[in-house]
Amino acid sequence: MTALRSWSGACTTPPEIGLAPGLIAEIMAEEFREIPRSGFPIALQPMIVPRNSYLELLSATAGLISLLRKAVVNLADDRPGRMAALGIDPADCPMFVPDEDFELRHCADMTRADVIIGPDGPKFIEFNVSGGFGGMAHFLLYQQAWHRIREAAGRPAFVAVDAFAQQARLIETTCAELGVPPSAVIVGTPRDWGPGTGSRVFDVQVNALRRHGVHATQLEFDDLLTGIGLPGNLRTHLGIAAFTVQDAATVGYDLSPVRAALDAGLLLVPSQSAWFLHTKKTLALLSEGQPWMTGSETELVRRYVPWSRVVGDREVWWRDTKHHLPRLLVDRKDDFVLKGATGCAGEEVFLGGTISDEVWSCLVEDAVRTGDFIVQERVETQPYPLDLLAESGEINRISATPVVSPFCLGGRAAGCYVRFTDEGHQASTIGGVTARRTCLLAEA
The missing domain is CATH 3.30.1490 (Dna Ligase; domain 1)
Incomplete structure (x- = not known):
């Protein structure tokens, strides 16, 4: 099997960036203004791996997502059967639409995998399948920041895939399927990121989609119905479900406008059937093996899933x-x-x-x-060396314990978000305010 040193590259010291820490901090501060869960301490490097390793990770992500969807289709002949097979609580799934074909076609449209780099390379420990998984705006800003930093340092370009280019393509193909122009409303609230969070975390996403030729807006739940033209004819037919039922219950906001919009003809990606892929039971069923799995599918799971x-x-x-x-x-x-x-x-x-x-x-x-x-x-996480810049100007070198999160939009894998702590934290999962953040890029 592939050893860590060959998979992650020469990772005994942090990668050379070639720009003074103060200048890196200035660029990061500019990119991440008004963005939650950013700021000091700042990672002075991205996580950089060889190009072949990066492409392998993206390929495995897309392959496993496709296989999760296939598992859901094969669970039972209908939605009630799938819910029964996975022990799904109907209260967790209030946003189904009657069109079961649409539900299954679009259940895997937006995914963020969580991956640990183990002794023999990447292991996919779970898949967050929804439009509310978080991280895409942060990844985009890290990608932009490191592009600016390497240009200022006169270094070769990094290799990365633009997640919003893939999301724009998803919107375009779905709107073509619906027979409407490419446009979408991001349905969500910055309140998910904490009290007092401004709109920029969504503005970044809207502007990124518009740069790719998609008319995009973002609407809070209270503004959704009037914002899409109700009562009356729908002005927007497709929504990005940037929320979860669980977050709504925790934070305390009303999702009834979303249900009303669906009843009036709005469609959301990913569909509510995404919950069938989100439950970790589906991944466990793949690991155990299913009678319909081919030899290559079994090998894909054996190689990349604990x-x-x-x-x-x-x-x-x-x-x-x-x-x-x-x-x-x-x-x-x-x-x-x-x-x-x-x-x-x-x-x-x-x-x-x-x-x-x-x-x-x-x-x-x-x-x-x-x-x-x-x-x-349990997968033994392999540390990755990074330098952290404190607000005081002090620099500390740590052995980071990373969780790498490649996105997959419309079946196409894209850029990789990274959350990490120091080596003392075993990475079964990493999140929340205690985690630090950067992104994974590939060598040119």
Whole structure:
């Protein structure tokens, strides 16, 4: 298998950038003005990998997304059957439309994978399938900032794929399918990023789409119906669902205007059926293997997905030996991570090696009882060296523990967002205000 050193490149020291830290900080401050979860400490380098590794990561992302969608289609013959097979709570899915063909065609339209770089390269630990996964605006601004920085330093261009070019293509093809001009409304609120957050996090996205020839706007929920022409004829037929039902419940905003817009003919991408891909149970089913999978599909999952299973009172194969799953998890807890099937932002993620035997046993018992958890074999994260600039001007070199997040829009993989902490944090997932951020680029 590919060793880390060859996959990530020569990563004993941070990559050379060639520009003074103060100038890097100035460019970052300009790009990230009014953007939440940015600022000090600032990573003085992006994460840079060889071009072949970058292309491999994008290819694996697109391949696995396609396979997740195929798994959903093969779960059952209809929507109720799929919901039953995955144990989906109908309350989590209030935005279905009657057109089941549209639902399935567009369930995988917007995805952000979370990837750990292990000893043998990338391992996909989960997929966030929705329009509200976050990170695309941050990635775009990092991409722009590092382009400016390398130009100022006289360095060769980095290799990266523009996520918004791919999203614009998705909008264009979907609008052509609907027989309308290419336009879309981003349905969402900056309140998801915290109180007092301004509109720039959406302005960046709207302007990026417009640069690619798509008429885009952003509307808050209270403004949605009048903004798309209701009551009356729809002025906009396609929406980007930049929200989740769970965020709405947490932050406290009303999604009934979205339901009313759908009833009046607005369509959203990704469709509500994205939840079938978002649940980690679907990834676990692929890891366990399904009778319809081809040899190449089985190999794709084996290569890039850690051993994962839906937790239940049953027998499983692990490392070529048959085990009673609950007993295996209790006996070998340091090898495993328990994850809530639909938890987001690090919620319901438990690393066996960081929890007492008693608490872990209770968690396993609860996971078996509810049927709402998966287990993954823990991947040993390989550190990546980065320099962090503090607001005081002090520079600290850390061994970053990164989670790399490639986007996939309309079946095409695009740029990679990165969240990281220092090496002391095992990366089962990384998010929230404590994580630092940069992006992954490739060598020219």
